[in-house]
Amino acid sequence: MNFSAQDSAAVDGLHAKLSGLGITTDGDPKNISGPGGGYGFGFTDRDGLNYAISSDVAVHSDTEMVGDRPFKLSHVVLNSDKVEDQTDFYRDVLGFRVSDRTERMNFIRCSPDHHSIAFAHNEGPSLNHAAFEVPDFDALMTGAGRMKQKGFPVQWGVGRHGPGNNVFGYFFEPNGMVIEYTAEVEQVDEDAYITGTPEDWAKRVQGPDRWGFADPPTPLLRQCMGGDPQAPQVDIF
Numbered sequence: 001m002n003f004s005a006q007d008s009a010a011v012d013g014l015h016a017k018l019s020g021l022g023i024t025t026d027g028d029p030k031n032i033s034g035p036g037g038g039y040g041f042g043f044t045d046r047d048g049l050n051y052a053i054s055s056d057v058a059v060h061s062d063t064e065m066v067g068d069r070p071f072k073l074s075h076v077v078l079n080s081d082k083v084e085d086q087t088d089f090y091r092d093v094l095g096f097r098v099s100d101r102t103e104r105m106n107f108i109r110c111s112p113d114h115h116s117i118a119f120a121h122n123e124g125p126s127l128n129h130a131a132f133e134v135p136d137f138d139a140l141m142t143g144a145g146r147m148k149q150k151g152f153p154v155q156w157g158v159g160r161h162g163p164g165n166n167v168f169g170y171f172f173e174p175n176g177m178v179i180e181y182t183a184e185v186e187q188v189d190e191d192a193y194i195t196g197t198p199e200d201w202a203k204r205v206q207g208p209d210r211w212g213f214a215d216p217p218t219p220l221l222r223q224c225m226g227g228d229p230q231a232p233q234v235d236i237f
């Protein structure tokens with residue numbers, strides 16, 4: 001997983017912090033050769049997952065919001081059997097903030113977006129799903145329609161999540177991984193936001209869709225979101 005730091009000073013600071021905690025890195029931060037360039041370093045966490053921290057990576061000039069095209073990777077959800085340990089690591093070492101905890105997930109942020117990562121209580125580590133943000137609700141529906149016409153019908157949704165208040169539609173991609181289109185992600189006011197607890201969310205929202213429109217995820221979608229390496233490949237063609 002690659003994380004973008006604000007600048008080279010932030011990269012150096014994180015490297016010093018990780019080194020001070022005894023976390024092995026791949027050496028001092030350096031200029032990165034290869035596509036995008038930048039300045040950074042890599043490290044491996046206690047679960048053996050590889051990370052990179054970098055700054056000053058080249059930015060494409062065509063990333064403006066256009067129609068139903070995703071304009072950024074909104075969030076990833078990772079399965080974990082050590083959700084609180086991971087939350088502590090991302091908060092205390094990498095500098096993320098905790099937005100909400102529910103019975104199923106912890107949501108953390110590194111920008112005004114309500115969450116950039118969530119940890120799902122599950123067997124792990126594995127990828128639950130990755131979400132791509134589109135400009136708005138209409139773009140999400142248009143994108144979902146295009147996916148359907150191309151043979152990738154929505155597997156869960158369309159709905160609006162509780163934590164993050166984001167509109168969602170979930171799909172399989174050709175390899176059976178779960179991907180999501182999302183829009184209207186809640187923007188957090190750092191001075192006013194109060195981290196929600198599982199008890200709070202059990203009272204606020206019934207189920208994962210505020211609208212009550214989306215049927216529950218199918219067993220196959222749940223299986224793939226669970227990171228089951230034995231999950232059948234999806235027959236989509």
Ligand SMILES: [Fe+2]
Nearest residue numbers: 077129131180
């Ligand atoms: Fe999601």
